[in-house]
Amino acid sequence: MSLLEGKHIDFVFYLVFGSKRSQNYFKLSYQFSKKGITVIPVTLSQLVEFRKNYEFFPLIICTDNLFAIKAMDEKKEYFIKKLIEHRKADVYHISSYAHLKIPGSERSPYYHFYALPINLKSFTGKFIESYAESLNRETSWPFRKKLTTRF
Numbered sequence: 400m401s402l403l404e405g406k407h408i409d410f411v412f413y414l415v416f417g418s419k420r421s422q423n424y425f426k427l428s429y430q431f432s433k434k435g436i437t438v439i440p441v442t443l444s445q446l447v448e449f450r451k452n453y454e455f456f457p458l459i460i461c462t463d464n465l466f467a468i469k470a471m472d473e474k475k476e477y478f479i480k481k482l483i484e485h486r487k488a489d490v491y492h493i494s495s496y497a498h499l500k501i502p503g504s505e506r507s508p509y510y511h512f513y514a515l516p517i518n519l520k521s522f523t524g525k526f527i528e529s530y531a532e533s534l535n536r537e538t539s540w541p542f543r544k545k546l547t548t549r550f
Contacts, residue, residue: 408436408530411457412449412488415440416470423461423493423519430523443475450487457530458482462494463515483509489533491526493517509533 411431413424420440428438438459441449449456460479462468482488486509495515511529513522 408457408527410437410439411459411526412441412446413438414446414458414460415442416467421461421463421467423463423515426519427459427461427523430519434523434527443478447478450482453487455486455534456488457491457526458488459491459493459526462492462496468496483507489530491529493522 413427415424424438424440431438446458458479460471462471479488479490483490484507489509489511491511491513493513493515513525
């Protein structure tokens with residue numbers, strides 16, 4: 400039985416900073432292509448537009464150099480915080496630095512932090528498992544106990 404239970408991951412968004420893509424983008428793209436998943440590089444402005452069209456999507460943020468860290472200014476962190484809070488995206492943050500400065504993100508089931516260096520092949524497997532859990536969490540009705548009443 401598959402983790403995705405009939406659901407299929409076609410793509411994952413990859414947040415880019417500037418016009419150049421990092422080495423990790425190409426390595427991740429190669430690993431995901433082996434699984435039939437397309438990695439789509441997007442800027443923040445493109446991500447704002449995609450948010451309107453997609454109910455829930457995966458997003459990878461890789462801050463592997465100082466330029467990427469500086470590019471993650473307060474505006475971007477605020478937007479990503481809102482994506483996590485409103486359950487619009489499942490955010491996978493890969494960094495050789497620290498977590499995003501988003502209060503409560505460490506406790507959120509929609510924010511996943513991975514420290515560099517990481518084996519990208521194993522990350523791909525972890526991503527698929529984690530995203531499948533997120534999809535199932537989004538489609539399952541929360542269990543509620545039947546309330547008893549006393550008269």
